[in-house]
Amino acid sequence: MLPNIRGSSSEILSVLDKVSSVAKINRPILILGERGTGKELVAQRLHYLSQRWDKPFVAMNCSALSEGLVDSELFGHEAGAFTGANKQHQGRFERAESGSLFLDELGTMPLNVQEKLLRVIEYGQYERVGGSKMINTDVRLICATNTDLVKASQDGTFRADLLDRLAFDVIHLPPLRYRKEDILELAEHFAISMCRELGLSHFEGFSQSAIKQLLDYHWPGNVRELKNVIERAVYQHNSSSQPIEHIIINPFVSPWNLSDQKFENAPIREAEPTNTEPKEASINKLPKDLKQWLCDKEREWVELALLKSQFNQRQAAKQLGLSYDQIRGLVRKHSVRKTLD
Known part of the structure; x- marks a missing residue:
């Protein structure tokens, strides 16, 4: 199912146009953006707009696994490849065959795994961990990160040749603070969804002070943070009769x-007169x-x-x-x- 990416700002519409255009081309794509900007939603959209739409879409977060597990989880392993490997394991490439493989947090991938990934892109082949047989694969690779990969390649923590292969085209996702006209549209969408979840009859809207809060905040966590803030506000307000007056953006502030x-x-406080007393008198x-x-x-x-x-x-x-x-x-x-x- 094609994911619905909400927004009508020129920044997000430009991204959607680019996604539609590049989806048809069977090349690796790199998605760059801050946390919470919707990188996986864009990856899904790339898949479902491509000719592989009816084939598997498989995702893997590289930062969620240790170095050894990334290798095994990506390419699979043979029985007996390491302690505890009692049977053959099918990796993500195998599960995504003929479809798309989405690798999130690519910047955390270990260098030895990067080398294997480079071989897959260049030759369409890989070996399972502990195996000796080459496996042919037909998978469209979509990668994403919030890391500066150019700097990482200069520092030696990311292979420059892999970066070249991945960057057939790069999709840059705009931070929410650069698409302010989308904030209220997204906020209302999340609020209505939360009202349905809570069984409230309707959403009465936001007061002017709440709207100002939403528009003035810089949203370092982007759309994901906005979703959490709005859902919390609706839950705490818990009313269909009045608009939401106040929004707690930072729930960690102690009351x-x-x-x-x-x-x-x-x-x-009222304006206070300027203190003209000498410093010594103030100290007393x-x-x-x-x-x-x-x-x-x-x-x-x-x-x-x-x-x-x-x-x-x-x-x-x-x-x-x-x-x-x-x-x-x-x-x-x-x-x-x-x-x-």
């Missing part, structure tokens, strides 16, 4: 430690117990935000640049009452 929080919104005002002073100040700001928002904790959190869970944690920490004297 009990304000020093971990990188404020995205301006603080609610240092708190005797810094930890207690910080705790008291933290409570003061929480109470002030709650008063300004009429004890609406979501609004108070927004004013302080915190998540809803964080403000709840601070209310519990300081035992803030629902009415303040």
